[in-house]
Amino acid sequence: MSAADDELTLSERAGDLIKHNRLFVVGLIIAVSFLLIALTASWIAPHDPQAIDFDTKLAAPSSQHFFGTDVLGRDIFSRVLHGARTSLLTGVLVVSMALLIGLPVGLIAGYYGGRVDMVMMRIADVFLAFPPLLLPIAITAALGPGLYNALMALAVSWFPWYARILRSSVIAVKEELFVKSSQAMGMNPIRIMLKHVLPNSTTPVIVQASMDFGYTILAAASLSFIGMGARPPTIEWGLMISSSRSIFLEYWWTAFFPGLAIFILVWGANLLGDGIRDLLDPHYKDKR
Amino acid sequence: MQRVFQIFWATGILVFSVVLGSIFFAPDRTRDAHTVVYATYGDIKDWDPAVAFSLEVMVLANIYEPLVYYDGRAGGEQVLRPALAKSWSVSEDGLVWTFHLREGVTFHDGEKLTAAAAKKSLDRTITLEKGGFYIWEAVSEIRAVDELTLEIETSFPAPVDLIASSQYAAYIYSPAAAEGGTEWFNQGNAAGTGPYRLRQWDRNQQIVLEKFDAYWGGWEAEQMTRVIFKIVRESATQVQLLLAGEADFLSLISVDLVSALERNPEIQVDYIPSWKNSQFLLNTQKAPTNNLNFRKALVHAWDYSTVANQVYAGSADVARGIIPKSLWGHDATLETPVFDLEKARQYLEQSGLAPDERKITIAYIAASEAYQSAAELFQNNLAQIGIEAELNPGPWGTIWDAAKNPASAPNAISMTWWPTYATPSDWLTGLFRTEAQPNFNLSYYANPAYDQLVAAGIQLEATNREGAIVKYQAAQRLLIEDAVAIFYADLKERVLHRADLEGVRPNPAYNTIFFYELRRSAPTL
């Protein structure tokens, strides 16, 4: 049953996905739209997102201000647009930093096995045993609040997952014939790891990472929400919701639109992630 | 397989019915008109009245009583009302105060109020050296002359009657409680003379007080018999409780919601004079704020009226100096800086600082929306004159710690101050007296001339109020000349409550509601 789908190439699968999987297309559209928004925010935003104007403070949505204004009279629509940049950056940075740390750890642990593996995995276990937001909060508190510190803190809490996943794949790939023959030929182990093992074992990690993209945005927003993430003048959706927490009941637009933005982006990212997983999954054909 | 399905559906139906049942067969939720609910934002940590120095007074002020109550009118003559002492006098030399205690007063645990009991309370508070004990600095000895006469002797003339009205460190508690000590108190026990006794403390959830039948003030039918302090941490939830009638008072409100709530006929907003004021202290020893002209530029770049009227949405007045408008000693003629970016620019040029030196850090309490907005506005205005401001919000513990260390201290730090008892010297010494190791003098201000003026004022306070005021106001002028801080807001305290509660008479000296004075005007639903 599984022999036939080796014949579908990646691009064929992608084309197939776009044609048949509507949800993937939706995710793609959303992701691309937000990317465009993030890139062009400075041009398409109708107002300066930092312009304070007390005369129009807390104004309801109108033709002048599509999403209304916040407590300092700033245009929320423009701020939401600019916030896209921050959120996309968050997802990309956290996931890449986590991969940057996690991949080498998982690779080395899986390849060398034995003592090295045990020590590294125990360390990973320690990190994984921490309550989810504890490490990010503690690290951010130690380094001082701020978006980049928060992102680093998140990446540090995340990498053990990737290390573990990669390690499992590496252990399997290590036994493959082409790896064994390279070893027999006396090839430099680092070369083997980088040239043969790594490229063939990254699929599960990539799948996980693509699904995590949405989640990291939520985590960063939660950190900002409790005051441990982005600070002004950074424009971040979680920070916007946090600042309007106490007046939300009366002035719903101050929290609703940033929240909606988070929702749509994370939803789109998740759909996209699901699609990428389907794309890279060796049993893809059977699941259609 | 069949069985699994059956179990599944059966469980589902059972749970569903339990849930539905609990919703619709709820016990009668109409509230007793004699119960009042106060939504507070934190649980009590220190039950010991000798130690309590924070939001506990909200509760403790209804359980315990001091010798004397402060009953001032805004800005005018201060009036002290008898509490546990029905009269008092001071000797010729101003060093011995005599208090005549009320008869027939009992503590909640049955002990009688005697001078010996009062002496025991105060002695313990002073020796424990916790909380606000230092208000009794001047006291050399306390004597119980007879059963109901208490003498307090001081080493230099001090306004002991005023000090005895403090909301911290001045409560009289039962001698048996004093024996039990802090441990006994912190298990959730109390024994005062006040109208309410502690009935229940459910950690992190609620505190319940109930009427003390033998209270010396007596009881009338319409008074409140039960007070429930509910711990509600989110401001939005507190507001919902208030609107639903499930809470009568709230403690956390965004300034921007007040006007909306005011329009609601079921809610009443009482404005009260308060002695709280806010300022941003400027670090006089850290570059570039160690440059006087640079500091002058900063104080002229602050938009005083916009902050007071817009950011604080009318719940603050523009401050004139450090002594608030509503307290004696306030100088209404004091010349203070105004918002003038041109002037600020001139001072900036005079400072002689290079463009890349024009950077400051501003620290403030992250949880305060007012600080946040004011700081962002300030950052904006500073940018217009070429000063870059980095904002560092954080929890108070963190920013205070950083500010006490010269290396990590910010150039400006937020501060809200109120006195332990009613005297201008509290601000003048607490915030600006020279400190070898900074405690609250986060401006790092060290001016001997200033210190002398304040010390002189304190010596005069008990016997020559006018003379003390002269000294205090001179000291204040020095603060303005040296631009040690941005004095920007005299805070107006608001109390929001259900409109059917009458008798709310807020008092700037006490951060509490005296529930004994409340009555309902109409029956609750």
Add this chain to the structure above:
Amino acid sequence: MIRTILQRLALMGLILIGVMTVTFVLSRVLPGSPVEMMLGAKPTPEQIAQAEEELGLNKPLLTQYGLFLGDAVRGDFGESLITGQPVTDDVFLRATATLELVTLALLLALFVGLPLGVQAAVKKETAVDHAVRMGSVAAVAVPVFFLGLLLQMFFAGKLGLLPLQGRIDSGVLLDYAFPRVTGSYLIDTLLAGEIGAFASAVRHLILPVLTLSLASMATIVRVTRSMMIEAMQQDYIATVRAYGVPQKHIHYRYALKATLIPLLTVVGLTYGFMLGGSIIVEFVFDWPGVGGYMVQALLNNDFPAVMGVTFFIAFAYLLINLLIDLLYQALDPRLRKS
């Protein structure tokens, strides 16, 4: 089997020590002296110095660590600097509140999520499947704060059917005494026979449980669906089908069973995750649980509380995963050999 259990327990202990050490180092590095927070409005420098002396904060780091470990082994985590109560008491109170919330949320997520996932798998590519998938992907994306506040505003504010916050009615707490046996209000009120109190506890659980369980419900739906689909494509299913076994039988008897075991792992992870991740729900509904306690402890650098809470959550998380692993091995004969 016994040997495996012992080995795993020893490993767990080692990991816990690792967690505690890292937390210790982190909290010492955290800025902000905890002492200042606990002394109230305007402590004097002398009071601060004295308190630090009393708490032993002036001793060298290694000594403090040693002292801490010594006490911790005997179950003494000291007193919280914020509440002044023994940390173990604080954590027990808080932990049981969170456990009640999280357990019910997980049960609800399973109860609703599992059947939905199965249906989606069985009716793959139909409208039902699409709707379920869309819904679950969307549910995971909703910011929790929003959901909680919206539910609060609607069911409590507008309809007035459910309470706004808290674990139980104030009046009930006062007038219906029930001893705290397990810490779970549902169980304790039933044990005490107080039906009114029980009903009140149920009412207060509804909104927080709904809010907390939504995201996990969605995850369980998705995981169940994909694992079920994978199971149904296994060779042995085709064989059984060839034998003419009815569809329903195949789905529920074979495919589902195969799915349940890996699902256990997800359940374990979700449970552990929710323990510390319930912070926002606890904030919105004033649920006196562990999440809020932890944030408060970190922000105030309440060192003993931080250590105590971390220990409890890490311990619970590791224990649950250990149990799940053992259950996994017990249920799946294929794994017993390895």
